[in-house]
Amino acid sequence: MRELEKVYNPKAVEDGIYDKWEKSGYFNPDNLPRQAKPRQGRGKSFSIVMPPPNVTGTLHLGHAVMLAVEDILIRYHRMRGERALWLPGTDHAAIATQTKVEKLLKERGGKTRHDLGRDKFLDEVDKFITSTKSTIKNQVRKMGSSCDWSREAYTLDEPRSRAVRTVFKMMHDDGLIYRGERIVNWCPGCGSTLADDEVEYKTQKAKFYTFKYSPDFPFAISTTRPETKLGDTAVAVSPKDERYKEYVGKIFKINFVGVPLKIKIIADRSIDMAFGTGALGVTPAHSMADWQMAEKNNLPIIKVIDEQGKIRPGFAEYSGKSTTEAREKIIEKLKAAGLLEKEEEIENNLSVCYRCGTPVEPLPSLQWFIDVNKKILKYKKSLKELSLEAVKKGVFGQKKIKIIPERFEKVYFHWMENLRDWCISRQIWFGHRVPVWYRGAEIYVGVEPPQGEGWKQDPDTLDTWFSSGLWTFSTLGWPEKTKDLKNYHPTSVLETGYDILFFWIARMILMTTYVLGDIPFYNVYLHGLIRDEKGRKMSKSLGNIIDPLDMIEKYGTDAVRLSLVLGTSPGNDTKLSDEKIAGFRNFTNKLWNIGRYVIEKTKGESGNKKLAAKTLAEKWILSRLNSVVNEVTKNLDEFEFSQAGEKLRAFTWDEFADWYIEISKIQSNPSLLVTLYSLLLKLWHPFMPYVTEVLWPNFDEKLLMISDWPKVEKKLVNKKAEKDFEVLKNVVTAIRGMRADYKIEPAKRVSIEIFGGIKTKLLEEQAGIIKTLARVENLVIKKSGTKPEWSVGSVVEGVEIYLPLAGLIDVPKEKARLEKELSEAEKYLGVLENKLFNKAFLANAPKELVAGEKEKLKLQKEKVQKIKDQLKSLS
RNA sequence: GGGCUCGUAGCUCAGUUGGUUAGAGCGUUCGAUUCACAUUCGAAAGGUCGGAGGUUCGAAUCCUCUCGAGCCCACCA
Numbered sequence: 038m039r040e041l042e043k044v045y046n047p048k049a050v051e052d053g054i055y056d057k058w059e060k061s062g063y064f065n066p067d068n069l070p071r072q073a074k075p076r077q078g079r080g081k082s083f084s085i086v087m088p089p090p091n092v093t094g095t096l097h098l099g100h101a102v103m104l105a106v107e108d109i110l111i112r113y114h115r116m117r118g119e120r121a122l123w124l125p126g127t128d129h130a131a132i133a134t135q136t137k138v139e140k141l142l143k144e145r146g147g148k149t150r151h152d153l154g155r156d157k158f159l160d161e162v163d164k165f166i167t168s169t170k171s172t173i174k175n176q177v178r179k180m181g182s183s184c185d186w187s188r189e190a191y192t193l194d195e196p197r198s199r200a201v202r203t204v205f206k207m208m209h210d211d212g213l214i215y216r217g218e219r220i221v222n223w224c225p226g227c228g229s230t231l232a233d234d235e236v237e238y239k240t241q242k243a244k245f246y247t248f249k250y251s252p253d254f255p256f257a258i259s260t261t262r263p264e265t266k267l268g269d270t271a272v273a274v275s276p277k278d279e280r281y282k283e284y285v286g287k288i289f290k291i292n293f294v295g296v297p298l299k300i301k302i303i304a305d306r307s308i309d310m311a312f313g314t315g316a317l318g319v320t321p322a323h324s325m326a327d328w329q330m331a332e333k334n335n336l337p338i339i340k341v342i343d344e345q346g347k348i349r350p351g352f353a354e355y356s357g358k359s360t361t362e363a364r365e366k367i368i369e370k371l372k373a374a375g376l377l378e379k380e381e382e383i384e385n386n387l388s389v390c391y392r393c394g395t396p397v398e399p400l401p402s403l404q405w406f407i408d409v410n411k412k413i414l415k416y417k418k419s420l421k422e423l424s425l426e427a428v429k430k431g432v433f434g435q436k437k438i439k440i441i442p443e444r445f446e447k448v449y450f451h452w453m454e455n456l457r458d459w460c461i462s463r464q465i466w467f468g469h470r471v472p473v474w475y476r477g478a479e480i481y482v483g484v485e486p487p488q489g490e491g492w493k494q495d496p497d498t499l500d501t502w503f504s505s506g507l508w509t510f511s512t513l514g515w516p517e518k519t520k521d522l523k524n525y526h527p528t529s530v531l532e533t534g535y536d537i538l539f540f541w542i543a544r545m546i547l548m549t550t551y552v553l554g555d556i557p558f559y560n561v562y563l564h565g566l567i568r569d570e571k572g573r574k575m576s577k578s579l580g581n582i583i584d585p586l587d588m589i590e591k592y593g594t595d596a597v598r599l600s601l602v603l604g605t606s607p608g609n610d611t612k613l614s615d616e617k618i619a620g621f622r623n624f625t626n627k628l629w630n631i632g633r634y635v636i637e638k639t640k641g642e643s644g645n646k647k648l649a650a651k652t653l654a655e656k657w658i659l660s661r662l663n664s665v666v667n668e669v670t671k672n673l674d675e676f677e678f679s680q681a682g683e684k685l686r687a688f689t690w691d692e693f694a695d696w697y698i699e700i701s702k703i704q705s706n707p708s709l710l711v712t713l714y715s716l717l718l719k720l721w722h723p724f725m726p727y728v729t730e731v732l733w734p735n736f737d738e739k740l741l742m743i744s745d746w747p748k749v750e751k752k753l754v755n756k757k758a759e760k761d762f763e764v765l766k767n768v769v770t771a772i773r774g775m776r777a778d779y780k781i782e783p784a785k786r787v788s789i790e791i792f793g794g795i796k797t798k799l800l801e802e803q804a805g806i807i808k809t810l811a812r813v814e815n816l817v818i819k820k821s822g823t824k825p826e827w828s829v830g831s832v833v834e835g836v837e838i839y840l841p842l843a844g845l846i847d848v849p850k851e852k853a854r855l856e857k858e859l860s861e862a863e864k865y866l867g868v869l870e871n872k873l874f875n876k877a878f879l880a881n882a883p884k885e886l887v888a889g890e891k892e893k894l895k896l897q898k899e900k901v902q903k904i905k906d907q908l909k910s911l912s
Numbered sequence: 913g914g915g916c917u918c919g920u921a922g923c924u925c926a927g928u929u930g931g932u933u934a935g936a937g938c939g940u941u942c943g944a945u946u947c948a949c950a951u952u953c954g955a956a957a958g959g960u961c962g963g964a965g966g967u968u969c970g971a972a973u974c975c976u977c978u979c980g981a982g983c984c985c986a987c988c989a
Contacts, residue, residue: 044951238988245989260989273989307913307987317989326987386988444916448984451915455985539984604925604937609917610983612924616938623951634948675928683926683936698948858932858970865969897969904932 041636045629047593051727055178058730063743065185066120070743083114083121084525086512087184088533088541089128089192089505093137093169096176098567098575098601098613099534101585104180105598106564106678107532111183112723113673114529116746122525123183124512126190127170131468131501138162138467155466162467176586181594181726183742188521190512192504193469200511201504202472202484204552209482213408213420213551218338218401219460220328222388225346226395230464236397238386247314247379248371250298251291255284257378259313261385262323263371264363267296267352268341271319273330276304278315294370295353303334322401342398360398405462405471405497413551423550424543425453433555436527438546440561441676442608445538452539459544461500468498505541506548509557528558530676535563535608562676565610567601588618595725596622602724603682624686625728628721631694631714632732638701639711648712648753652704656758658697661688662713664759667749669720682724689717696766716747859904866901869894 062068066082085107090100107123115121135150138161142148150158170191177184190197208214222231247259250266258272274281284302291298307326308317321331321338331338340349348355348363355363371377388397409421416423423432428446431437440446462471474481474492481487486494504511509528513521527549531542542561549557567583569575575582588597599621605611650656665688672681693713701710715734722729722741733741872878872890879887 041948043949258989262989309913309987309989313989320989324989326989448916452985455914536984606926609925614924614938617924619951620938626951627949630949630952632948637948677928680926680928687936694949695953702947855932861931861969863969868969900931 041629041633043633045593045626045728047595047625047727048590050731051179051181051594054727054730055181058183058740058742059178059186061740061742063115063740064123064183065187066115066122069115069120081119082524083111083119084528085111085123085530085532086509086528087123087125088531088537089126089190089508090173090177091130091133092127092166092173092191093130093134094173096173096179096585098583098585100177101180101597102564102567102601102605102611103532103534104177104182105601106562107530108180108182108184108598108726109602109673109678109723110530110532112726112742113746115183115742116719116722116744118745120524122185122188122521124188124190124525125174125177125182125184125186126192126508126512127173128505129166129191129193129468129501131463131465131498134162134166135465135467138165141165150466158466179586179589179594181598183726188512192501192508196514197504197507197511198469199484200507200515201469201499203516204507204548205472205499205503206482206484207552208407211413213411213413214461215406215408216403217406219404219406220323220325220399221402221404221464222397223344223400223402224390224393224395225344225398226390226393228344230402231390231397236388236390239389241385241387242382243385243387245313245379245381245383245385246368246371246377247381248377250293250300250318250376252374252376254289254291254300256281256316257314258316258318259379260318261383262360262364263367264348264355264360265320265323265341266293266318266367267298267348267355267363268320268322268339269293269298269300269318270321270331270336270339271301271303271334273303273305273308273317273319274315275308275310276306278308278310281316294367294374296355299337301334301336303330303336305330305333323399325399328401338401340401342400344400346398404460405473405499407459407461409456409458409547416551416554420547420551421453421456424456424547425450427546427550427556432550436556436559438556438559438561441563442606445535445561445563445608449538449543453543456543459500461503462495462497463500464496465498468501469504471495471497471499502540502544503548506544507552509545509549510553515553526553527556530560530562531558532562532564534566536566538563560676563608565605565608567613568610569612569614583613583615588615592618592622593625593727595625595728599624599682599724602678603686605679607676624690625725627690627694628725628728629732631689631698631717634698635710635714636732636734638705639707639714642707642711648709648750650709650753650758651706653758653762654697654700654704655706655709656755657762658693658713659753660755660759661692662716663749663751663753666716666720666747667754670746670749673723678724685720685724689721693717719744719747855904855908859901859908862897862901862904866894866897869897 058064087107088103090096111121111123138158139150142150142153142161153161174186174189205214222236223229224231243261245259245261246263247257248263249257250269258266260266274285276285281302285304287302289300289302291300303319307330308315319327319330319336320341321327321336322340323342328338330336341352342360343349346360348358348360350356355366358366368377368380389395390397407420410419412419413423418426426432427436428438428440428449440449471494472483473495474483474487475495476487476489476491476493481492486492507515509531510522510526513519513526515522531545533541545557549555567575569583585597588600596618600613600618601611603621604617648659650659665684668684669681672678672684697713711734718729718733718741722744726742730741733744735741735744869890873887873894882890
């Protein structure tokens with residue numbers, strides 16, 4: 038038998054164990070041994086695809102939670118005998134990675150990607166990735182993740198790229214992909230488009246002008262950007278606004294500071310009557326909101342500003358001028374013409390580029406889109422409809438996606454119902470290049486480049502979420518018809534943070550229902566975000582980042598995993614502190630010491646196959662264990678990890694260690710002890726894989742990782758034994774308390790046998806204790822022979838101890854409570870009786886209802902009687 | 913403006929469809945200690961479940977209003 042250190046030292050064992058697991062090959066479900074006897078989940082497959090961490094990133098707590106939860110699921114289902122596949126991968130994270138490499142290049146020699154050119158720049162990115170990819174993968178291993186590395190995928194590798202091109206072509210052929218104009222955030226400084234999250238907002242003071250376009254226009258508008266008004270094609274007012282009602286629908290041909298405009302008056306609900314004059318000049322080409330209004334009202338779109346931030350040709354003297362110059366000039370002219378009514382200072386939000394600080398210019402540009410409302414021929418439904426039904430009522434033979442926690446289904450519907458066409462092109466270089474080639478007026482869309490000379494590929498790349506949307510099936514080999522795809526798709530669970538519900542989960546549902554005619558997964562489990570102990574987001578600038586790897590170093594992986602899963606609930610943020618992890622480290626050590634004790638006491642014991650109990654304590658612990666197995670299994674099936682862990686922790690520490698182990702020191706039953714112990718390790722294994730594997734008695738022959746999940750033996754659940762043991766615990770507690778001047782109130786006596794030594798100390802001091810008890814009022818010591826009310830355990834030296842149970846409960850309080858309960862129960866009983874005597878009710882109510890009420894009445898009668906009995910037994 | 917969530921012990925949170933005396937961990941206080949474990953063991957104190965009203969025989973739980981905290985989306989002319 039192995040010698041175990043007094044204190045568990047995770048560092049000494051973790052890497053070795055992970056190695057052993059990985060080398061065993063069991064992370065790959067194809068290698069799992071076939072069991073002779075059928076197991077609970079045999080033959081079923083269970084699959085999770087890992088949300089791929091960014092290739093260039095390092096492991097953070099978000100990843101750590103994800104890995105902990107997914108590993109619990111995989112290990113649990115593997116132990117159930119299922120083919121459990123956890124498919125790992127990494128994400129190329131287009132924008133983030135490109136930005137990072139650009140920054141590096143700048144630091145190294147001040148070069149931009151434009152200096153290098155596309156090919157050389159992408160080489161640089163590749164170089165960077167090869168050096169960072171292994172880092173993140175090793176960190177995933179550190180968490181104990183039992184994922185199948187042989188199936189590892191990368192969003193930008195060839196199989197995945199092929200899937201992307203294939204889907205693009207499919208959608209294009211189905212007419213779901215189109216090219217159109219849309220307003221993008223354009224930075225004239227960097228000469229590129231910006232993603233929404235690359236735009237920063239600065240509060241600034243701005244001049245807010247109120248003026249009429251021309252003397253013959255009936256009313257004034259307000260703006261901070263008069264120069265864009267050169268492109269106005271409408272004025273929008275609130276439909277409720279009485280001031281302008283008469284003008285709605287009319288068209289005015291006017292001359293605005295030397296430029297002719299055709300302005301239509303439209304009504305739009307988004308207009309705030311109280312802001313400015315309540316009338317908004319609509320500039321479709323240079324404002325996102327105005328663009329939408331233009332689409333709704335079929336307004337012409339006039340581009341005013343070009344990519345350099347200058348006024349385009351065709352706007353009289355303003356052409357070629359910068360926006361600020363044009364603005365000043367226009368104001369001058371308006372003043373001269375007496376059209377400027379007001380000029381005030383206001384605070385507004387200016388959007389600027391996060392890199393160079395240049396104000397962002399919204400400009401229309403040509404982009405690729407996915408039409409979410411167009412009916413797909415083979416389904417006769419649109420992408421939006423498919424995606425909604427998948428969660429709402431089920432699609433494709435009623436396969437339904439369940440989102441946990443449920444409230445996020447509402448959030449999902451709300452978002453999906455308001456879904457607009459999805460812009461999938463991005464003006465960056467790193468990523469999946471749009472598989473479209475041009476030659477003059479010819480356009481070619483295909484999985485492979487076209488034959489022939491002179492074709493030029495579209496320079497844009499695809500939104501990362503396009504490839505991520507295919508993740509559940511591209512990782513399983515699609516578009517090939519693979520065995521994996523057949524066996525493991527739809528996947529069982531998709532587990533991730535709620536912050537990417539829209540970005541990712543919604544896109545996966547959208548893409549998968551379209552491509553496969555199937556759902557991507559049955560369950561979505563959304564974990565919360567991890568915050569610091571004050572509830573703040575972790576960020577570099579606050580310096581409050583907890584690095585999971587530091588914590589693993591300090592407390593061990595198992596403790597870190599527990600701290601991320603216990604005391605958390607899905608969709609809710611969790612506060613994490615050093616102390617919390619330390620607390621779970623203590624628990625890991627507790628389990629370790631339970632192991633030390635059991636291993637030492639049960640040398641040479643192999644454990645029972647059949648569980649049987651003789652003494653009360655054994656009946657009790659077996660009953661409790663089976664209840665716990667039952668509940669924990671249920672919890673894990675329902676994704677209630679925290680509750681499962683909490684129950685296990687309470688059972689392990691408060692019942693198994695504090696009571697059963699203490700008793701086992703006197704009532705020795707090594708084979709039962711080692712059996713219980715091995716079941717306990719199995720139950721804990723999904724949560725804390727390392728320490729349980731080290732403590733596993735069969736360590737050298739068979740891994741705990743692939744042992745069978747405990748089965749519930751209903752026969753062993755013994756509620757009476759549990760109740761009796763509770764009484765016994767109370768008695769022992771009372772005795773302990775007495776030694777510390779515990780007061781026992783005189784009351785009804787209950788006969789209890791205290792069996793031999795709950796603790797060693799008690800055994801040694803039995804005589805003393807009995808004497809102490811005898812001195813207490815109302816306590817009688819009798820020779821055995823009389824029939825005790827509860828008969829528990831063995832008799833101490835032939836003596837029964839009559840202990841006032843009331844010392845353990847507050848009699849007057851208990852009485853008052855029961856009386857209140859009785860009066861309520863009797864009142865309800867009366868209500869039920871009245872109902873059942875009511876002829877009208879009996880005549881009109883449906884049969885089932887009457888039967889139900891009768892059943893209720895019966896139950897209520899029993900309840901009343903029970904309370905009465907309890908009351909009686911008290912006095 | 914639209915949507916969502918939370919408010920329970922000093923702190924962090926459980927509390928499953930309404931139903932015994934509202935629970936746990938940490939912290940605090942008191943006590944113990946060779947015998948698996950000081951990363952231990954025993955015990956105590958601490959809550960009108962944010963507030964008001966309603967439904968009910970019965971509400972932390974359901975409904976309405978209200979106060980407070982936060983998140984997401986849209987917008988910021």
